[in-house]
Amino acid sequence: MLDPKVIRENPNKVKQNILERGLSGPQFDVDGFLRVDEKRKIVNQELEALRSVRNKLSDTVGKPSEEVITKVRETKESIKALEEALKELNAKWTWYMDWFPNMADPSAPVGKNETSNKEVKAWSPGSGYFKEAQLGNKDFSEKWMPRHQFHTKDHLELGESLDIIDIKQSALVSGSRFVYLKKEAALLQYALFEHLQQKLLSEGFTPMVVPLMVKRRALHSSSHFPGDEDQVYKIAKNGIEDSEDMFLVGSSEPSLFAYYMDKTLQPNALPQKFFAFTPCFRTEVGSWGKDVRGIKRVHQFDKLEMDLLCAPEDSEKLHDYLLSINEWFLQSLGLPYHILLMCTGDLGYFAAAKKYDFEAWLPHQNEFIELGSDTNAKDYQARRYNTKFKDQAGNLHYVHTVNDTGCAIGRTLVAVLENYQQADGSVVIPKALVPYMHGIEIISPNS
Template sequence: MHDIRLVRSDPDAFDAALAKRGASPAADAILALDEERRAVQTRMQEGQTRRNEASKAIGKAMGQGDTATAEALKAEVAGLKETLPSLEAEEKALSAKQADALAALPNLPADDVPQGADENDNVEVSRWGTPREFDFEPQEHADFAPALGLDFETAAEISGARFVFMRGQMARLNRALGAMMLDMQTAAGFVECVPPLLVKDDALFGTGQLPKFAEDLFRTTDDKWLIPTAEVSLTNAVREQILDPQALPMKLTALTPCFRSEAGAAGKDTRGLIRQHQFDKVELVAITAPDQSEAMHEAMCTAAEAVLQALDLPYRKVLLCTGDMSFSARKTYDLEVWLPGQNTYREISSISNCGDFQARRMNARFKPEGSKKTEFVHTLNGSGLAVGRTLVAVLENGQNADGSVTLPSALVPYMGGIDKLEPA
């Protein structure tokens, strides 16, 4: 959500920032609505003031025996009582229309975000690790992991495409990865949470998925939504609140199932675990004061990168361009892990600073020390990490010619001492 004062103060700059994101100019339309709303509001306030003045004057006229004036004033008050409700309704409708117009616009990019149309214009920031050299042709996980307990056929019979049924050592590996990630993120200062998986419309509006991206979500028969990420539940934990500045920054984490319809991903990554309707993810969320958010963004990247480094998985860090960022983000880093089966880097985490964009939609504020006025907090979110995609990276980077997979040493304690997955 955008501050209307920002649009009023410099409409050209506002439209220029939207243009960087590939969005059409919107300032003129929003300011026209704003002008119309303020005109109605002025008429309403003038009418209320006149009604109060006339009501007081009636008593004075009656006390002076001026019946004619009193009756005229009564008629005027009666007329105002009839017209004011319609003005109030008109002002309310225009306010809602203006709010909807502002809510439909994406967040404005930070100044240091590169301008570009899509992922091809992203900027690589750094790399870590060296991709392993194989003495055989490495395979994609979907080709060799079924022998290790990754069952797509059974899942398809039960639920359809883009689901998986894990058994035995594969199920244990999935659990081990989630547990390891949670342990590392709580050690980094994030508070572990168990949030709801079903949320109301307001929660998804707050984080920016609704109303624009409803087709990417799963809705229940009682008009709730399955979370696409724990970002929704964790970030909305502060909605409609005025936070104590001493409580900031607030750092939260959760391991949850996530559910996405992948409506816009037809034909993409149809094999394997890369793009599923249901998957596990460790989410990181931070709520900060405005002057803390940039440093927190870097710290959250470090926390996510630490997991990849502990698993000895080569990756690169990428700064997303304006055309590749999510709707709510003002700046995003992607971590892309090396997948030898595909011979490329693939996204395994997106860490975004949303500024006050989500906070305005949620009305989440804090009162700075010594200030009488509240300010909107800044919100940040990121994966620390996506469990399924990390599992893919562990499988593909650790694969052996005989179909087994050698596990990273950091995972062995979580696997009960098992250091290798063997084909059944």
């Protein structure tokens, strides 16, 4: 949630931010919010005055006169009417606040869509980091990315020829956009997880096992609701003890941050660093026709999410810290990649103030594939989660939240298969993953 003071004190900046994020509609009407906010303030003041009058009248000693009785009745009726008016104003006020996005960080390029995203880094195993002249907007660095010198296959053709990916049977079982991973592909999934987990444990992260079904507040607080509600699977209430709606998570982020919901952390408790490896579920509404081949965009996938809570002055530094772990992971796998600083119109969900996307190179398809995002939400999510900390003087502040994909297993598997394929149709296992592959160093049709 955006700090209401920011809207009251800087309405024009908030309007400009909404415009630069490409948002429009009555729910983004800043002037409308300010009118409701002012009226809400006036009604609250009137209510307080009437309640004070009622209390004084109720304190009358002895039998009240007819005049006092009439005054008490009229005051109660006025209070009831104002309470109803305030209820409506509060609902309208909350509606606006639900939709107002976070203020984009000044470093975010101003732009309408992905064409304005700025490449800040690119790396390949043979060349290391690219020079600044090799970077630009969107996919400028692709011309210097490595290519195979033989006829290549995409990940699905490779997976089917090696008998490690089966989408035909999963279509019979579950419909489109599901997958069976088998044999070495299944082992690779757990190897990717274990490789990154070992790094995070060495960095002092706390491992977590989290709920995959959550109530509305968890997704509202993370800001996946209301903007992305159509991307989330809602659970039928049959057999659920609680009457509240339940939803399948599209990321462990809502569950991880909700662990600290309505909590106040003590001095010196920050930062809190934690991660979870979970199945994730998304409807992918609006993505029909995009990445429909293979397992690049599916309804169920596994992901290791790494998140943290920190003091406001540390969030920028720790945002970059999580990105450095992303880079370590990709470089340890030998995957060519680039890092994008996302523009204002492509920041995604409302909580994002600053976001990096990291994308791996796919030599067969001659394009990048998004593997994940690294997002600084500042205090936007913490205000909804009501997560605070005490400073050394005992003053309360909202924490900042930083979240990072870590590893979207399926998409990383796609990148490994396409980059490590050989001319004979086999796939070499990246050296960093061999210790977790039970002696397997190469996947071949005859293995």
